[in-house]
């Protein structure tokens with residue numbers, strides 16, 4: 001049984017199908033990137049999988065359970081975390097506090113406010129900050145971190161929840177070349193250790209090829225390729241869709 005099984009996922013606005021009959025499976029601990037030209041339907045697909053957008057048709061199963069109709073908060077309780085394209089951290093809290101809240105989200109509710117839970121949450125938060133190269137900024141207000149560090153903090157907050165599936169929206173968006181290089185290095189080592197499956201959407205193909213062994217390609221709402229990165233890269237249909245952009 002796969003961790004995530006999407007069958008025939010479709011989202012239409014009127015007669016226009018932004019996502020059209022997409023099948024997608026993700027195994028436990030697998031890292032899979034979804035790529036495609038602008039408007040291909042990537043964000044729409046991710047929003048449906050994360051429970052942020054109603055499906056016109058199709059089904060989603062998580063660990064065998066039919067979660068098609070569940071909203072995002074119910075999916076979060078089942079271990080689906082999403083790190084947003086748009087910064088979604090609390091700017092007025094320190095980096096440590098942001099990650100601690102993520103770590104404590106995993107704990108039973110009755111322990112949430114206790115001193116022991118705070119301590120345990122802080123310890124776990126420090127581990128994730130360290131893994132993402134942010135230990136020195138633990139006490140800095142999130143809103144005062146550099147853009148690249150804020151994106152890494154979002155990933156730390158999401159991973160601290162120890163999700164079964166992490167949906168990662170453009171982790172290097174808006175980063176400088178140097179920040180992107182550092183982020184790819186950090187994500188590679190974090191992904192190797194984390195026990196989570198990752199669905200990644202990313203425009204920067206260098207980042208995609210550095211991080212994801214498997215790639216799914218969308219074009220005009222349809223899946224046109226799905227397989228190991230090298231095969232997808234060499235696929236003529238993919239090269240056509242990108243007008244030779246993968247050479």
Ligand SMILES: Nc1ncnc2c1ncn2[C@@H]1O[C@H](COP(=O)(O)OP(=O)(O)OP(=O)(O)O)[C@@H](O)[C@H]1O
Pocket residue numbers: 013018036037038039040041042043044045
């Ligand atoms: N609320 C909406 N109403 C109507 N059409 C929409 C809506 N949201 C998205 N679309 C259309 O659906 C198509 C797919 O959009 P989507 O944002 O999923 O693509 P994408 O692959 O994520 O694009 P990008 O790479 O530019 O972010 C686009 O043509 C877009 O204009």
